[in-house]
Every structure is written in structure tokens, then in C-alpha cells.
Amino acid sequence: MRQLRAWLMRFKGLFLKDARERELADELESHLQMHIDDNIRAGMSPQEARRVAVMKLGGVDQTKEAYRDRATIPFIESIVQDLRFTLRQLRKNPAFSVTATAMVAIGIGASVAIFAFVDAALIKPLPYHDPSRLLMVTETTPEIPRANLSYLDYLDWKKFNNVFDSLEVYNQRGYVLSTSAGMEMIQGGRVSDGFFRTLGVAPLLGRDFYAGEDLPEAPRTVILSYAAWQKRFGGKHDVIGQSLVLNEMPHTIVGVLPQSFHFAPVDAGEVWTTLHPGGPCDQRRSCHYLMGVGRLKDGLSIEAAQADVTRIAKDLEAQYPDSNRDQGAIVAPLSEQIVGDVKPILLLLLGGAGLLLLIACINVGSLLLVRSATRRRELSVRRALGATRARLIRQFVIEGLVIVVIGTAAGLVSSHWAMQILLGLIPEYMMGGMPYLNELGLNPRVLLFTAGVAGFAAVLFSLTPAFRLSTLDVREGMAEGSRGAAGRVWTRIGSKLVVLELTTAMVLLVGAGLLGKSFYRLLQVGTGFETDRLITMTVTAPRAPYVKDEDALALGRKVVDEVERLPGVTSVALVDVLPLSYNGNTDWIRFVGRAFNGEHNEVNQRGVSPDYFATLQARLLRGRTFTDAEDLNKPKVVVINQTLARKYYPGEDPIGQRFGGLDLDPKSIKEIIGVVDDIREGPLDSEIWPAYYFSFNQYPDNAFSVMVRTSQAEESLMPAVSDAITRIDPRINISHQTTMTHRVNNAPTVYLRRSATWLVGGFAAVALLLGVVGLYGVIAYSVSQRTREIGVRIALGAQRSMVYRLILKEAGALALAGIVIGAGCAVIAASLMRKLLFGTPPWDVTTLVSVAVVLGGSALLASFLPARRAASVDPISALRAE
């Protein structure tokens, strides 16, 4: 206790230096005075009295020194001294200090910002109970790796599995919400009764769904998301028991979910209702629309779960060969389903930021090294005056720490900004699928990462010059202008560091180049239609007034007519699923007049209005498209795409051929009237699937997308189109108004690639700059060390061109080493990110060569300046200078 108290006092003493010094001086002065008084009284002369008193005290300065050591903690005291010295040094060299801290700040800022994203998406656990036991469970087909479950299959999986504590299903769907202001389209989830219990989420208010509440006879109930509760009910507690009209049916609100709850597979879900099976789809095993989530029993592995559900799928296939043929099963961690898409990109970015950090640290390290070389004399003098090696090393360590601390502080601030900017750049519709990013921030894990990175930099910065110190020879260092082994040693280490920097820059540049090329290739992909000047929007009419096909058809025709009449509109079409959305919404077809053994010929099916192909400007290859007169009671006709024609009618004319459903029910038989060039139904990086298009006029619906081709800027026409449609029936809801160009540019696959390309490109540009600056530093230093040698060479008759060659050869060797090693590493790195490349191999020669040219050119430029300085050395002054 006493010891601790004494240490605390001494620690306090560090800050009360001036006052204490003054007090001690006063005390010693009074001591001397009293002693002198006594001596005079004893008969000494004043001079004698003072001399004796001072002698007896034992020297005022020694006393003060001893007192000081006791008053404070000498070790800390000297560290404070070193710190002051360092700050003074840094202030004297603003160019060096600003460059060094800025580099650290950039490196740390970039890597911390990216790490925060990685943390939010991949490290922070999902907000469910024991999330690692939750699995995604669903069916798989040869065409669709992650397909959906049918309701009947789900019931069997739930009944017969031995591996799950509970197995639930959900699907995302749009709901039409009736409010006093009209109808609104909102997103929500339809779930089985134990969905929230399985996730381990309890409602904030009210109750969870009870067992059996998802059956057809149960009353209709709804649980609200926290956001919906706040937005639509002002967060009032009396919301429980109120009624909400969804899809024209009243639902009783029974609960509100906690704020922390999110479930990315149901994008921006506001309302959660129970399954209530009963529609025709729920009666058919072939109608797949649900996704499963199961909680694995304790002690069981994911492989065991996979084996168990596969067994059930096999049994069902044997039992229902028609509908369940080739229907496999797949399980995966729920977290993988939620963050699987962004994981490779985030890891890529983290890698890029890490490399940038590395290059920045190396650069600062070599700057420190150069500085320690130029401070050789100062160090030698201090050493000769008795500074211990440890003390000198400590000086470097403190210098490194100061740079790291300032750089890290600046880096943290900039990373905060960077996060906000990056988050702001993510479009809203994508944030819906990434709710976990809402918790992005400088949390303890991110700060720990920052500390780790800063520690790494600090070690690097203090070790490099300390290592340099070990080559310090005091005598040699003191000799004016001597160029001993030290300079050469530095050049050797420095050049190794530069090669490492150039290698890193090469890897980042190649990565950025490959991503850029992939992105370009992606945008060059043929869509099969003209994407310019095309408005798209979703139209949802209430079901009741349009439940009859005649009425729905009349509505569709009216929409086309009214919109077509607007000035600036060239043509109008309706479609159930917009192109470039997804492959899916498929049909299994069977060909009339051909042998059939139960195989599933899975093809996309799309319902389109007669003018669809003309509006898209798709290319008709054979036959004809639909006429408006081909409607409800006419024989069913379809247009197929080229891939379907090639796959199922090779070497045959498909026109006039017929196909139908698996049972060849006469109602399902359709006749092919035309073949169109492939229209890309899925995302740009997806494959083209066989597809057929049926006529909206023959299968009308009360909800559809409208596509409007305009002759002028499409955005300006959007309000007029919406107005024209709502004038037909004010109860119609219009959502997702956008343009096809916007959809193409902001499709998730395009967006993710574009942002990855820009970010990695930015990292690469900074890395290129840092690498080239590093090379410049080494060459310039080497030239300054060799001034005398060059002077001698010139004096002995060497040509200027020869001097140029000498220096450029040195720089060229370093650059070449960096480029060659870098190219090798880049190919390896690129194969790791192969998934993110599109139409570009990891060893893409054009990219490698052009990056090598850019890097080589910049390196040449950077070494040209010192080379010119070397060539212009005046031999006489160079020789005299030393």
C-alpha cells in the first residue's frame, strides 16, 4: 500500500516539476542561510561561513539531482524527454512527418474501414439464439442448386427427419396493404408457426405465433417488424389486437419484433404472416416456393443433416416419381445463405486493403531508414557522449510510436468517414438484403483490429532503424562525409524493400485490371434486347374486381391503350417477370409425339402481352409473335427462345410443334408459333436457359410489370405513365418505377463488381504511387551515395549516357524483379478470386502485359530524375566535396 502510494506521488511528481524545483531551491536556500547564520554566530567571516555551509551540504546540484530522481520516476522522465525530442524533430521535418503519418493514416484508414464491413457481415454473429446451429434447408435440382421446397415436401421433411429440433419454412412475398390513403405494396414474410421460436427470437410486444396458427382454419394474424411498428403505428403499445388489411383480408396484429431482429432472406420485411396453405399451389408437390430453416440437434454435424434430408428426398423421389424426380436436398449454414454473396468480395477488399497497408508501412519504414542514415553523425556524437545503445534504440522506438499513434488516430477518423461514404454508396434496395450492415461501426472488435495493425506498424517502424543502428560505427560515423559500409548496407536493405513494394503494387494493379476487365466484359454481355429508353414499373390491381379472366384481360388492354396514347411513348408491353431478373419461375414440359420417361425438362416460362417482343426490340428468328386477337378461348400458342429450339428441336423446325405439362393434360398443350433470339432473363453473369413465352391475353392476371418504350428521355415520362394507369382505377398500386438502364447498372451482380473494381482500383492507384515513390527514394539515395564514384568515372572519361545507363540499370533491375515476382504472385492471387472474374482468366495476358508496362513506365520515370542528377554531376566539385 505504502509503496503504491509512494509511486503515485512520484507519478504525480512528473507533472509538478516546476513548482517542486522552485520549492526545493527555496528549501536549500533557507537551509544554507540557517547554517550560515549559525557559522557567523560561531565567529566565522561571512565568506568562510558560506563556504563551509555549501561544503557541508555536499553540493547543491548533486542534492537537486538526487532529490529529482526520488521526486519523479527517472525512466518515465527520460521517456518524456525522448518524446519531446521526437516531436521537435518531427516539427523540424514537416515534409517527412506529414508524408509518414499520412501513409500510415491511409493504410490504417482503408484497412480498418474494410475490416468494419467484414466484421459486420462475417464476424458479428447473427441476432438469433446460437446461430451456428441454424441451417438453410431446401431442395436442389440439376438446374437450380438452391431451389425451393413445395409445401407437401416440407411436411414430409418435417415429419421424417431425425436431425432437426425443429424445421420451419418461409418465403418472401409482396403484400398489398390497404390504408386510408389507398393501397400500398409492402414486403413481408410468410412463415410456418415455429419460425421465430426456431430462430430463438421472442417478440418485443405481444406474442409469437402459436403451434397450429399456420393451418388453413386458423384466424389470420400478423407480427410486425420493429420498423413497421414505428413507421405505421408511431410505436404505440395498443397496436396489439388492432387489424391490418393485407391482400384485402383483415389480419389481427399479435406481436412486434425486437429492433435488433433482421432476416436478410426476406428483404426489408415489414409484416410476417403464417402460411395458411390452401391455394392450388399448396396441393401440388411440383409447386416449389418455400425455403427451409432448421435448428440442428445438439451433437449432430452438418454432414449428418445433409445425409438425412438426402435420404428423405430419395424416398420421396421413389414415392412420387412424377413430381419429385431429380429433386435432391441441400443444407448449408444459415450464415452462408445470408452473407455468401458478399463474402468473397469482402475478403478480396480486405486483402487489397491489407496489401495497401503493407506497402504504406514498408514505405514509411524505408523513409525512417533513410532518415537514420542521414542522422548517422548525430547518433555517433550521442553515442560518443555516453548515450547507451538501448537509449538510442529507445529513441527510434519512440519516434516510430509517435508516427504510428498520430497516423492511427488520423486513420481511425478517416475510416469512420470512409465507412459512412461506402455505406451511403450502397443503394437502398441492396441494403434491404444486407441488414447486418446497419450495425457497422467502430466497435470493440474493430478497435482491437486497429490496435493489432498499429502494433504491427509500430514494431516494423522501431525495428528497421534499430537494426540500422547495429551497423553504426562511432568513429566512422563521426568522420565528416565518410561513405562507409553503412550506406551500402542501407541500399541493400532498401532495395529489397522496394522490390517488395513493387511486387505488392503489381499484385494490386493486376487485381484491379482483371476486375475492371471482368466488369467491362459483364456490361458487354448481350441482353437480347435494347435497354435504352425503357421505363419499367410494377402494377398491382386489387384481386376482387379482376378475379375473372375477362376483367383482368380488359384491364391489361386498357393499361396498354392508355399509356400508348401518351406523347413520347413508342410502344407498351406487359410481362409477369421482367427480363434480367432471375432464371426461375419455371415449367416442366413434355413434347407431344415424343417418347417420355418422366424427365424434367425445366424451362423458364414468362407471360407477355402481344407487343412485348416489339417493345423490347427482340429479334424474331422464325415464325411470328402473338396477335391481340389470340385470347382466352383461342388455342394456346407460345413463342420459344433460341436456346429451347436448339436444345429440344435440334435440326428440326419447331414451328407448329406442340408441348404440354408432364401429364399432357389437353388444357396444358401449347403450339409453338415463333422463335426469338435469346433474351437474358437472369442476371448478366448467368447462363441463358431455355424459355417459352405465353400470351398474357390467354392467361391474364391482376398484377404485372409494364414496360414502356419512349422516344425521349425516359425519366421525364415516368409520372405521366403512372398517372395514366391510376386514372383507369384509383385502387391500382404502382411500385418499383425505374428505367431498364438503371436496373442494368444497379443490378446486384453489376453493383458488387463495380464497387469492388473501383475500390481495388483505388487501392492499386495508391499502391502504384507509393511503390514508385519508394523506388525513387532508393535510387536517389543511391545516387547521393555514389556522387564521388560517378565524379571519378566522369573525370576518367565516362560519357553522360553511360552514367544514365548505370543508374537506370540499377533501377531497372529492381523494377524488373518487382514486376516479375509480382506477376507470379498476381496470377496466384487472381486464381483465388476466380469466382469474381467474368470472362477473364486469372492469367489474362493483356492485363498482365499492360500492368507491367504501366508499372515499368512509372518506375522508369521515377528513376529518370535521379539519373539525370547523376549525369549532371560536375566531376571537379564532386571530387572536391569530400
Next chain:
Amino acid sequence: MSTKNEIWQGTLALMILKTLDTLGPLHGYGIARRIEQISGDRLSLNYGTLYPSLLKLEQEGWIVSEWGVSENNRKARYYKLTRSGRKQLEREAKEWNQTTAIVARFFEPVGDQS
């Protein structure tokens, strides 16, 4: 060398505490003179070495100091024993007596034991 110094430091501290116990509040010069007097001028110390010891005792809370005026009207810093300092003195005095007694036994004539 350092062991000797430590013992000296410890002893000096004990002498300071005892002096303050006997004479009441006193300034550094007075303490130094007193120690010299008591030792019968056999102990000649550099007065300066007293001040780090005083600081240490103050940091440990055995003594406190305040500025006052000396008998000759000089401004001087007076040191005073605290209550815990008095207890410490008792403890140390006891330990000292025990130690010296033990050490003294080693130097007693050994004859009468056999």
C-alpha cells in the same frame, strides 16, 4: 556498495523519524544538526543527502511538511511526524532493537557456554 547504501538509507530514515518524535516539528537543517549532535559528531553526513530521504518519507506518508518561520526569523520548511509515522517509528524501533540484540549475541564472549 548498494547494500550498505540501503542500510544507511534505512537507518537515516529511522534517525529522522526519532528526531521528529523527540523534538516535534523541525526543518531539514535542524534535523541534520540534531543527528550530528546525538551521534556525538561521530557521524558526519552531507546535509544534502537528507532531502531525498525526507521526500521519500513524505511520499510514504510518515511525515508531512509545511512552510513556517524559524527561531531566527528565516523562512523554513517544517517536517512533522504523522500518526502513522509514529506507529511506523515504534515498529522500526522494535525491529531495530531485536536486530541489534541478535547481532550483539554473536559478538558476546562464547566461553561460559561450554
